[in-house]
Amino acid sequence: MSESEVASPPQLDVRAVLPTERHSRIFGMVHALAEGQSFIIVNDHDPRPLRYQMEARYPGLFDWEYLQQGPDIWRVEIKRTLSSGCDCCCGG
Numbered sequence: 001m002s003e004s005e006v007a008s009p010p011q012l013d014v015r016a017v018l019p020t021e022r023h024s025r026i027f028g029m030v031h032a033l034a035e036g037q038s039f040i041i042v043n044d045h046d047p048r049p050l051r052y053q054m055e056a057r058y059p060g061l062f063d064w065e066y067l068q069q070g071p072d073i074w075r076v077e078i079k080r081t082l083s084s085g086c087d088c089c090c091g092g
Contacts, residue, residue: 009077013042023050030054030062030078038079040067046074054078 012029014022022043029039041047051064061081068075 009038009040009079011040011042015042015044023053026050026078030058030080033078033080035080035082038063038077040075040077043074043076044072046070047076051076 010029012026014025017025026041033039041050046069054062054064063077063079063081065077065079066074067077
């Protein structure tokens with residue numbers, strides 16, 4: 001399989017989104033992820049507060065990987081992990 005045949009995760013560039021709308025837009029994508037799916041956020045600063053929010057709301061359900069860490073652009077891949085069988089946090 002060639003590199004061009006491998007599907008890349010969708011990207012959400014929040015730099016053009018109003019700061020007050022960024023987290024709600026990101027969480028909308030988070031809720032739409034099926035197990036094993038991921039997406040990439042692009043931001044103009046380290047989205048560390050978002051990571052803390054995600055860890056508090058959905059402990060252990062998502063992986064967070066920095067793909068690029070500044071100084072002007074941060075790219076983070078957020079991936080839904082495989083289910084542990086618990087349906088208490090995200091509805092299954």
